[in-house]
Amino acid sequence: MVAKSADLGWGQRHHVLHYLQTPADARHDMHIAINHPVPEGTTVAHVRSALAYLVRRHEILRTVYDLLARPWPQQVVQPPAVPDVHVAGDRPAELIKRLTEEPFDITKEWPIRAGVIADGDAVRRLHLVFNHLSLDDVSLGTLTAELDVVLAARIARRPIQLPPVVHQPVDLARHEATLDPAQSLDHWRRIAARLPKDIYAGRRTGAEGSFAASFTVPSLLAIARAIASEHKVWPSAVHLAAYAITVATYTGEPRVAFRMYTSQRESSGYENVLGCASYPTLVVIDTAGTFAEVLKAAAARVEEAMAYAHVPYDLVIELVAQAGEPRVESELNFLNYAPRSCRARRDRFVWNAEPVSWAKSGADTYFRVYEWCDGTTLALQAMADVMGRDDVERFLRGYAELLRTGEAPTFSDRPTTSVVAEVARPVPP
Structure with missing residues (x-):
């Protein structure tokens, strides 16, 4: 019935x-x-x-x-x-x-x-x-x-x-059936045209399995907010820039592409509807330049994602398919868990159970940033084909160190890359 x-x-x-x-x-x-x-x-x-x-x-x-x-x-x-x-x-x-x-x-x-x-x-x-x-x-x-x-x-x-x-x-x-998504689709068509090919191509090994780990850093909450305040951007843009730089450093590809979970609540006009109003939007970032330049680009990508998030998702997928060879199988998600506590007074690295079910989804990596009231947790799931166990840990620690000290991450057999070397960072409060 x-x-x-x-x-x-x-x-x-x-x-x-x-x-x-x-x-x-x-x-x-x-x-x-x-x-x-x-x-x-x-x-x-x-x-x-x-x-x-x-x-x-x-x-x-x-x-x-x-x-x-x-x-x-x-x-x-x-x-x-x-x-x-x-x-x-x-x-x-x-x-x-x-x-x-x-x-x-x-x-x-x-x-x-x-x-x-x-x-x-x-x-x-x-x-x-x-x-x-x-x-x-x-x-x-x-x-x-x-x-x-x-x-x-x-x-x-x-x-x-x-x-x-x-x-x-x-x-x-x-x-939604009364709306014309043409303007938003034009935006995503331009993004799809800029998608690089498989950014993990130089890192693929054919290895089987997957890894999952998390790194909780209490000080990272204040650090990201201080950088955001200095550059007049949202803290999410700071993390987006750090993620793009870390991925670029690992892959050796200065232009990186991934999907970022973005809420469509406000752009839909129905922000109080009970349902799942977040889905992954395309992001392309060029990381050549200073951290400040990458951060400016990241802030623009955040604003664009929010402005054009309300769109028929399947039509965006078709645009990617029409673009040809690009492979975009990495996802980024920001999760606000305040006012809950991270329950850590010092840095805490944890290996999690192998994400066997997630590994069947066809993704390469899934990176999450959890913001608590008193800290930040970075969590990474990665297929062994694109990232070994040691580099999963290096990715998380290197990401945090990039924001703390401005030092670029280092990885095993680091590929030649032209990504950012200079990081402009305010002293955290």
Whole structure:
């Protein structure tokens, strides 16, 4: 039964394509799993009631996708119902693992799963799993905050007080159907024409496997902000410049290309819609010159990405294909985790488990910058084909050192390169 439907939104096209291009046994890499704290006195019935309320309130939580619809795949909003809440028996770990790792069937399964561990009827732990296709960090924050309000109201037996939902994803999709993306597509056509060929060509070894590591640097938060203040740019531009320089130094290619996750909330005009409003936009940066020059270019790329982010994603992919040989399989993502703490007083390097599922996505590298209230974490996933284990660590440490001291990173068998040697950097506060 269908309550309403619409074509896929422009941003949804990226996430559906990514879902279809990822092997089924690796799709749980696109899941968001959280252990959500519950107030004392929460029962299984309270959880069911609260989730039913949120599912009724937010259509994205009861949306499935008709991938065979013509002329275009559709998002299909189903009628409200009480979502399944799985109660763990004597093997809670098995339940949590199944809920977390079993692939979502987006053609018929809602993008939310819930499992509880309880003593009798008293909930001790609430485990929620979402399909990233339907929620991003902003929407997740909104949803979990509302869950807290609803649970508290249910326990206290008082009315729920939340502002009305003005727009749903279907409203955004119907609005997009009235727009002409020609101007934005012209911008991305110009970017696609400048794409270099495979920047990792000189580094490919054919090695199998993948690596993942993170480097938490408390001082990097203030350093990046000081540089941003000095040059009157956003801190994200500082990290974009540092990333481009580090990649260029490693590859020996002065012009680097990658995809940067960019929010389309503001540019869409529907910034409060619950959904996944971030997808990767193309970035090309020439790194020959001083750090200040690269930073200026990076700031321009950030502004352009935000200005032209609201565009049908699949048409941008077609522009890249029309450009010929370019290979752009590296992604960069900025994540704001404040007011949460990095929980580190000194630099902390950690090797993470091999990203086996991510490695099946077809990407070369995935770099993330987490900004906490008291530090910054740099995280890198890389295919062994393009970067060995030692160079993964050198990349993270070299990136941080570039911003701290202005020293260019060094790597094994460093290729000949003309990338930036001079780094203009203010003294951090």
